[in-house]
Each structure stands twice: as structure tokens, then as C-alpha cells.
Amino acid sequence: MPVALVGLSHSPLMGTNQPADETVQRVDAALEEARAFVRDFDPDLVVLYAPDHYNGFFYEKMPPFCLGTSAESVGDFGSEAGPLRVDTEAAKTIAGSVLEQDVDLTISARMKVDHGFVQPLEVLFGGIDTVDVVPVYINGVASPLGPVRRVRALGEAIGRAAADLDRRVLFLASGGLSHDPPVPVLEGAPPKVADALIEGTPPTPEQRARGEKRVLQGALDYVAGTSGRRELNPEWDRLVLDTLGKGDLDRVDTWTNAWFEAEGGGSAHEVRTWIAAHASLSAQGSYTVRSRFYEAIPEWIAGFAVTTAAPDA
Numbered sequence: 239m240p241v242a243l244v245g246l247s248h249s250p251l252m253g254t255n256q257p258a259d260e261t262v263q264r265v266d267a268a269l270e271e272a273r274a275f276v277r278d279f280d281p282d283l284v285v286l287y288a289p290d291h292y293n294g295f296f297y298e299k300m301p302p303f304c305l306g307t308s309a310e311s312v313g314d315f316g317s318e319a320g321p322l323r324v325d326t327e328a329a330k331t332i333a334g335s336v337l338e339q340d341v342d343l344t345i346s347a348r349m350k351v352d353h354g355f356v357q358p359l360e361v362l363f364g365g366i367d368t369v370d371v372v373p374v375y376i377n378g379v380a381s382p383l384g385p386v387r388r389v390r391a392l393g394e395a396i397g398r399a400a401a402d403l404d405r406r407v408l409f410l411a412s413g414g415l416s417h418d419p420p421v422p423v424l425e426g427a428p429p430k431v432a433d434a435l436i437e438g439t440p441p442t443p444e445q446r447a448r449g450e451k452r453v454l455q456g457a458l459d460y461v462a463g464t465s466g467r468r469e470l471n472p473e474w475d476r477l478v479l480d481t482l483g484k485g486d487l488d489r490v491d492t493w494t495n496a497w498f499e500a501e502g503g504g505s506a507h508e509v510r511t512w513i514a515a516h517a518s519l520s521a522q523g524s525y526t527v528r529s530r531f532y533e534a535i536p537e538w539i540a541g542f543a544v545t546t547a548a549p550d551a
């Protein structure tokens with residue numbers, strides 16, 4: 239079946255804490271190129287790999303991966319709230335096939351998602367209800383994390399499952415690359431924060447506003463060079479993009495979580511979504527990158543990339 243891939247960084251600060259006009263114009267051009275690629279491919283199903291930022295997944299039960307047979311956006315950081323257009327039948331078929339392939343997978347019949355899922359749908363498709371989606375959560379923030387080879391195994395299994403569908407499937411990765419925004423951490427958290435991370439008590443509007451302000455302040459500190467957090471790392475980001483672009487997934491298998499954090503910061507684990515999407519594409523043979531944009535954008539706390547890829551003929 240026809241397949242294609244788009245990799246897209248997300249940032250909750252896109253549109254609110256804008257970098258210089260020239261940067262915005264370059265990003266817009268890259269996004270327009272990705273939109274043209276998607277229009278040309280004309281997918282009728284999007285397998286969307288994205289992380290969560292303690293809006294849908296909590297430590298009471300924290301799965302490494304979860305496929306939604308239905309999903310609803312919480313609407314954080316001004317992202318669209320409401321139900322995603324999940325193709326429940328396709329989601330169930332893919333989940334069943336993955337499990338049959340000996341890869342464990344949690345499913346959710348009522349998955350809550352945040353800007354990590356919503357932003358790529360808004361950017362590429364103009365909203366959360368314009369294209370059929372199978373949302374796949376990949377834990378990229380809540381330690382402990384398993385080895386990235388398990389992400390590859392999941393991605394390949396989903397790729398094989400998608401091949402059995404009579405659909406035009408776009409594998410879409412949301413997140414990464416190097417970035418270290420102020421996302422809460424359970425270890426050492428004060429009791430109230432720990433409770434929220436474990437139990438997932440929905441934040442009040444005031445609490446949500448405080449979290450969003452904290453991220454904005456984090457970005458202002460990044461720009462000023464006073465954040466004290468891991469700097470963006472363009473060299474590392476290019477290495478990651480080169481390796482994924484070449485389809486060298488055996489090398490990816492050797493990457494450790496400690497290396498991700500040392501080189502890319504705490505949220506660099508979001509690259510897991512890119513690994514999953516490339517593994518899905520690789521399940522149908524070799525592929526070639528069709529376009530690639532990269533720029534380190536401190537205003538968005540993001541090593542920011544947009545890439546497209548398609549199978550070799």
C-alpha cells in the first residue's frame with residue numbers, strides 16, 4: 239500500500255513567542271513544502287506518533303506506548319480541543335496485528351491527547367477532524383524509558399500492519415529534536431506536583447496558565463542564555479536526522495537514553511516518535527528523504543525540523 243512520512247517538531251510556543259521574521263518565513267516555507275508533499279501523496283489515513291506532557295498519561299499507570307481507538311484533545315497551549323477523527327476500525331486492526339506480531343501494546347478507547355498530537359494535525363491538515371487518524375502515544379517524558387530498539391520494533395510492526403490495509407498511509411512523527419523545556423519531573427517533585435503527575439487530576443485553568451507561563455519564561459531564558467538548561471544542539475540534531483534519513487536503524491538501536499539526555503536534553507526523548515515513524519516506513523523497504531529543514535530556534539525551545547520521505551520505487 240502507498241506510504242509516506244512526515245517528521246515535524248512541535249513547540250507549544252509556536253505562534254506566541256515568535257523568533258525573527260526571517261526565521262518564521264523559513265519555517266513557513268518548510269511547512270508549506272511539507273503540506274504540498276502531503277497534498278500530493280493524498281493520504282486517507284494518518285498514523286500519528288506523538289508524546290504527551292502529563293495531560294493524558296500519568297504515573298498511576300504509565301505505558302511506554304498506547305494506541306488510541308478514540309481520542310480527545312485537552313486543548314492545552316491554545317491547541318484545538320475536542321475529538322480527533324480517529325478511524326476506530328483501522329486502529330483496532332493495527333493494534334491486533336501488532337500484538338499478533340509479538341509486540342506488546344496498550345490500547346485506549348478514550349485517549350486524552352495534548353498539543354503533541356494536535357499541533358501537527360493543525361499545521362498539516364488545518365484541524366483535528368479533517369483526516370482519519372490512528373493516534374499512537376510514545377512516552378518521551380516519563381522515566382524510566384525502555385531501549386529505543388523497542389520503539390523501532392513497535393514502528394516496524396505498525397508499518398507491517400498498515401501494509402495490510404487498503405489505505406494510503408502517512409506516518410507522521412511529532413516532537414524532538416534537542417530541547418529541554420521545563421516539563422515537570424516526578425523524582426524530587428513537591429507532594430502536590432507529584433500527586434498531579436501520578437493521579438492526573440485535571441489542572442484548574444489557573445494551574446494550566448501557570449504551567450504555560452513557566453514554559454514561556456523558559457524560552458525567554460533560553461534566548462537570553464540564562465536558562466541553565468541543556469542548550470539546543472544542532473550538531474546532534476543533524477546526526478539524528480542524517481541517521482534516520484539514511485535508514486540506518488541498526489545504528490539507532492545502539493543509541494542509549496543517557497546519550498539522548500546528555501546531547502539533547504530531557505525532552506530529546508521525543509525523537510522516539512521519529513524513530514517509530516521511520517521504522518514504519520522501513521517496513522516496506524528502503525526510502526529516500528524528499529525534503530529536510532532544520533534550524534535551532536531558542537524562542538520555541540526547539541531544535542526544529544520538518545522532513546518528508548517516501549519509499550524508493
Ligand SMILES: O=C(O)CCC(=O)/C=C/C=C(\O)C(=O)O
Pocket residue numbers: 248249250291354413414417419420421422448449450452453505508538539
Ligand atoms: O509545565 C507544564 O505544566 C507544561 C509543560 C509542557 O507541556 C511543555 C511542553 C513542551 C513541549 O511540548 C516541547 O517543547 O516539546
Ligand SMILES: [Fe+2]
Pocket residue numbers: 248289291354413414505508
Ligand atoms: Fe513536546
